[in-house]
Amino acid sequence: MDVKKNGEVSFWHADMGGLPGYRPALPGDISVDICIVGAGFTGLWTAYYLHEADPSLKIAVVEKNFAGYGASGRNGGWCSGEFSWSRDRYLSTGSREGVIEFERQLRSTVAEVQRVTEKEGIDCDFLMTDCLSYAQSPAQFDRLQKSYEEAMSWQVPTTRLEMIGAAEASERIRVDRAHGALVRHGVARVQPAKLVRGLAKVVEKRGVTIYEQTEVTRIEKGLVTTARGKVRAKKIVRATEGYTHGIPGNEREWIPMNSAIIVTEPLPDALWDQIGWKDSQLLADGAHAYCYAQRTREGRIAMGGRGVPYRFGSRTDTNGVTQPATIGMLKDILYKILPQTRGLALDHAWCGVLGVPRDWCTSSGMDPKTGIGWAGGYVGLGVSTSNFSGQTLADLVLEKDTIRTSLPWVNRRPRKWEVEPFRWLGIHGMYQLYHMADAREARAGGKKTSAFATLANKLTGR
Template identity: 80%
Template sequence: MDVTTNGEVSFWYADMGGVPGYRQPLPGDISVDVCIVGAGFTGLWTAYYLKEAEPGLSIAIVEKEFAGFGASGRNGGWCSGEFGWSRQKYLSSGTRAGVIEFERQLRSTVDEVKRVTEAEGIDCDFRLTDCLTFAQTPAQMARLQEDYEAAMSWQVPTTRLELIGGAEAAARIRVPDAQGALVRHHVARVQPAKLVRGLAEAVERRGVAIYEQTTVTGIAKGRVTTNRGRVTAHRIIRATEGFTHGIPGNERQWLPMNSAIVVTEPLPDDLWREIGWEDHQLLADASHAYCYAQRTRGNRIAMGGRGVPYRFGSKTDTRGQTQPETIEKLKDILYRMLPQTRGLRLDHAWCGVLGVPRDWCATAGMDPQTGIGWAGGYVGLGVSTSNFSGQTLADLVLDRQTERTVLPWVNRRPRKWEVEPFRWLGVHGMYWLYHRADRNEAAGGGKTTSRLASWANRLTGR
């Protein structure tokens, strides 16, 4: 295993000087207006907008580890304002106009995150840029063309998306065998641990209490029970995303999908010129297995992908430590996308979990009978979507009818995941088919998507 550090939550914390110390745990039984379970992006943004709307609210956040321990402090740092998977799926809970409006509002989160970080003095390496999704085979290019045409048919503004050919794509970043790229404009790169820690400090300044080292053992109407005491609250928000399965009664709600990242040593200027990656664009590919990358503030490459996608029984990692097999897969992806990096040292590898609903569509909602709200299922697009969750949940907690509360993702409840071993077999079967499809497309030179990928999508409802 050729990597300097494995785990220790993530490189993003090493970049900040190390994993932070803990805040105090819940001191015993308390009563507040709102209790939020989980001190990641979703919970913190919710607290932020609640305090912005009603400064007098008493709010407590309870967190098993420390603020930003989960995906919020481990992700790839894409603030994309992206929609996720199929727009078509949201038609089951809304109209075409509602889906278009949802996407429009979600795109505005990039500017909203920028506004808050500037207003609160959060230095999170925020940088507006583009995202380039490269095609390295004719089949991948055909899929990008389909995605572009589908977006245009849904009235996504042409200023948001651009489809470019191979020569222009390679001129922006020298990815080999580039057939073209889909360019998403007006996205942002962030250092996610800096953002989540800065946001935690911002809500504390507004009087929100964050209790760490506090394990939630149950959520019911009007109360949250923990190993440190009970929190009584009129409104409760479950903001646990990929860790939702750990709360009794939610074991099959959202599947904890693994994603992992490796970070290189800093690249010298001449290597950046050789790669052509001059403008800090976000980088992805159009393979079925998928990868994502950014050029960090410190001139490193952070390259992420799925690796081993799911652990049996919804088990999660130990403080970000990932398998040697995953590290090797990510090295292969890095060298396939950027062969110029061969020979670079890998300074850090880690993993985390993201929440995947059975229909692969994000949701936010509030049960009016119990007063319990939730948000998550971001499927890897949580940096920006969690901001919109916070805005939406604040409206729902305060019983406000707004342009957000009528969108088709609100109160969406997909069916639960299957029991084991069927969900393990389903997820691993899906990614086995994806990898085979990618190999077949690369070897065959065909212009159409492999049928194996279509079978994989049908298998898990993606």
Template identity: 65%
Template sequence: MPGNIEADVAIVGAGYTGLWTAYYLKKARPSLRVAVIERQFAGFGASGRNGGWLSGGFSWSREKYLKTSSRQGVMAMQKAMAGCVDEVIRVATAEGIDADIRRVDNLTVATNPAQLERAREECETIRSWDVDPGRVEMLDAAATRARINVRNVMGGFVVHGQARVQPAKLVRGLAAAVERLGVSIYEQTTVTTIAKGSVTTNRGIVRAETIIRATEGFTAGIPGEERTWLALNSAQIVTEPLSPELWRAIGWDGHELLGSAAHAYCYAQRTREGRITMGGRGVPYRYGSRTDINGQTQQATIDQLHAILTSLLPQTAGCRIEHAWCGVLGVPRDWCTTVGLDPATRIGWAGGYVGLGVSSSNLSGRTLANLILEEDTELTRLPWVNRKVRRWEPEPFRWLGVHAMYQLYSIADRREAAGLAQTSKLAALADSITGH
């Protein structure tokens, strides 16, 4: 950044949220001066390291939103989010972004009776709230195994109308598209403070009427925001390309997004190159919301994810793990995503995606653009807009709470795998501790 500059809108963070906001702003009003400030490079954080699930879903609790909104409002939000799949694909096509996008289903598998019970409940919940109940269906063991040959599978549910992406290609392509529209992206620029009308960096001050904090998992590193969102860590491993013989043994011909009904959250995809990526929580939380060091992953985390992969798909036991990385994502105190703009300070925000930001960030960008331009639209009236959430507790309570939650989840999974026929009460205790 060439010293002090002026802009109409300053966006802190060049990930999906910041770039989508810049994209829709410039499309709506090309004359706007939009500056994006990024500490590393565009896509450095979760936007370039996620599991590539363009799911049309987001982190929320319908019951929590119903406290301040109507059923109609909540369903409108679900409809808007589901539409993000088509919208991201539309923009990628229009802008010539090659991000290995493929329309697929999302398959959640259950390998014990307790998981199967949760899968049925989740399937019914989605069906009762979705504007298109036919978008989700329950599968028996045979139908699930016909899609992906998961060991000991007892059933699962599938959600139609989603997509797989290569996340780094998407964010880098979006950055290039934004720059073509005339947006300046100032990389290697560290923001030290955000205040009304100004963003102070190590290379100068950006003065702007409107400022957007699009820092998601890195929000806790901004002075004054230490307890706004908790920085939760997630990690991934990537196998070598699998042989045709191995793919025939596994199936996965539909390239579905793959998840499990276990409490130990995991997410996987079959990539364009014929690899498998498997992600999940490694070291779930570092004291003081510290972030990872350039995505470096501990060997214990790699081993843990490898164990999950081979447990679900023992056919992969002999496959090499060629890549591994980790990253951080933002978690609000109530685990529900929000977007908003303070009319008094003109400082806006979006995030708290809890790992579902590939689609959530697109809706955030469109909504922020409407809010910045002071347009009253269907998006600005959705119940997640300007929704305030209380802050996280100070340390050491955050660290103790998160680690207790995941320890309880681990014990609950072991008990269910050993034959417990219903969801372990320890999982409910884990949820209550952290508000999940």
């Protein structure tokens, strides 16, 4: 499949003029108050809120590559304030009121990210907008309607959802065969590499030291061991998300799920008029295999999906290079949703990994015995959730008793993933069933949800 660039970490870095230069590596053994492992959104937001709470703290962030190398600089740019998965699952560690408060707080992160970027002068193409999940069949519309009804039944004060019919949905974006859409208000589009690299500069100016080119080989009580030296710290935060499996002792904690994105050439105004995509809404579909898209600042379409969902043994990509078959699949999805785009050239394609827990629910926490904290397992919703992680981890590190530290995602410990080859078989089996479900629904006119999708969910506990 023809694409001008494949990999090179992501288009978002290319959009900034290319990959950044490296900050200095750890110079040897040091001692600090707090050591944060990972210079992505989770680690940098944690550093930001810790410094705000106590500017006297000596904080070091250690990063294997450069700030924003992982998912924080590769994602689809959705700042949505959404749950990672079922609300009901959090009832095992909290009350209904606690789950509702958790969701309310997550919703507020979109405005919080906007507040900080404006206060700190981070230009990241932040734009408040809506997210439209389109149904291209009656079965997809029914699933979106059930999702809407389930969300509304929780009566979260800041839930701003509505279902719209085919005519109104087509007025917003002329998606092919639109039967309607689920609209989420109060979300935002961002350029993620601009956000993460801007946040890194902000915490550096505040006195936080970021050591790049510094691979962590072990985390234990009071000590982070790296290939460059040892960091002794009173408190440690593991902010490695999709790369957590690489830390000894965490190999089956969260699996690195793959996601890939393509970016088109800039669209001419006449084509945008044909599509009707005027207000830079975020775009998704109601298929089981799922895709996500945004209209970028300079008028491109960035569209993502799972592609090859998981590599055997939790292997990760090489600088974002993705498979030609994945690029072809994403291009087909783009044509299926927006056939007006046929003939557009693809300027860039890449992939990255996101952290997925066994119960598909994000968590944060702090072990009081070891002084080691963590957050992640965002299942693809990390742009906003990582901000809330930073706020929560700052409270936990500083041993503050707050509303955030009492929420049901704190200190949640799902069971670990199966050993290989069972987790590879399970994940690939799940997505194969999703693709089969989408194909069967299409052949049957999309009138009824396929049983293959239900089987897929049962297979992996999604």
